[in-house]
Amino acid sequence: MSALAEAPPDTRHHASDPVEARHLIRSGAVTGTTAGLAPGYVQGNLAILPREYAADFQRFCAFNPKPCPLIGVSEPGSPHVPALGQDLDLRTDVPGYRVWRDGELVAEVADVTDYWRDDLVGFVLGCSYSFEEALTEDGIEIRHITLNRKVPMFETSIPTAPAGPFRGPMVVSMRPLKPADAIRAIQITSRFPAVHGAPVHIGKPELIGIKDVRKPDFGDPVPIGEDELPVFWACGVTPQAVIARARPSFCITHAPGSMLITDIRNTRMAIL
């Protein structure tokens, strides 16, 4: 046995590659949030629904590409999405899952192999980690990351376009930015439509039904400077809220912050 094997493995360090990161998650060596794992690679929101809901949900995503940018769909019954990773397994590769029956949370688990059914369809949606990386690499400060908090999220008065049982308000995330950074952030995120794209709103929270921008409905509050504007992006919590409202007979989602790591480089999500 080597000296290396005797020390507790620094699994976070080894998880710089997406395949290795998924293997460490699959083995149980990595739990909790996937933030910071496999930097440079796309992480996805996950929603798994029975086939009877799949067409409506896929249509919902098509109608609402900003909150629901679909980057992968599994064949019914298959837990694999080869386009996102050759060995990727939707049953084991997310650190934390939530299992829902009739809209009620029934289990929080690290593996859904025992819940898998041959009529399930997995939907993977792009997430803001990708565009936040692009912003950070451009030198733009992201407040909740600086403060090591969750991004503040708000339910808005902006409706989504309904499809079948899926309907409800858009949820947005907010990042305070100086005006010149806000303009630059609009340019950068416009290049990434598959991970929420350009902001949906800027500067006047009350116009989209947000009563108090210091009191988010989800996530943590962050301070907004006098010299900053709140900038709002469509958020991947939207489909989760919409699914909860639709109360499907069965559903699996990722636990907050525990995303599906893919083999797709963030830069490959840029359309230009």
Place this chain on the structure above:
Amino acid sequence: MSALAEAPPDTRHHASDPVEARHLIRSGAVTGTTAGLAPGYVQGNLAILPREYAADFQRFCAFNPKPCPLIGVSEPGSPHVPALGQDLDLRTDVPGYRVWRDGELVAEVADVTDYWRDDLVGFVLGCSYSFEEALTEDGIEIRHITLNRKVPMFETSIPTAPAGPFRGPMVVSMRPLKPADAIRAIQITSRFPAVHGAPVHIGKPELIGIKDVRKPDFGDPVPIGEDELPVFWACGVTPQAVIARARPSFCITHAPGSMLITDIRNTRMAIL
């Protein structure tokens, strides 16, 4: 003599083509503003300086591409800029010129043939007419156009990068927009760097030294709705103000609103 020749010519109508528009201006049949002439074609700000100032001014434009997007330069002594129009003549093709000596306005004329010198260099800079057309065609209302007013312009606390005698604050133009339109306008104008490009500021006039956004330094005031943000673009008045401050021994500029019509289509100014 034909019946057509007996009626006063509808010169505005005939000026839908840029070559024809320049010919009508050259002949004196069209005077005043060039707004609305040769729609779809780039119009330019004009600055004509003696050769001794040319290198510094060209460097100033290179340092400050947002207020001074250079789209054409003449050979010293030549009044032609073939890249912008084969028959274009800087001496006759602008409806109104201003002639300056030592920083003082000495003449306002419709033809500068008598002032032309063999050491003069003409600089043509992109103007906001091009991006305003792109915004209007996208369905975005531009307030000062709706109200048939001049765009409101403000001297700011944003410095330009100096070059030789050319230095001074950036002048910006302001257009009030609803937040979603502001985001769309940032996307659209980002595609047009040669006609001022993306805004330089949004939402908080006081941060760029504007004391009262209802009282522009140049142009006309326009109302800003409660549901709108003021959006600020670098303005072609910047180089005029900088030249006035530099007090060159001799200079010719276009009169406000009387631009140089080129053969370049506005869409060709889009980088993407």
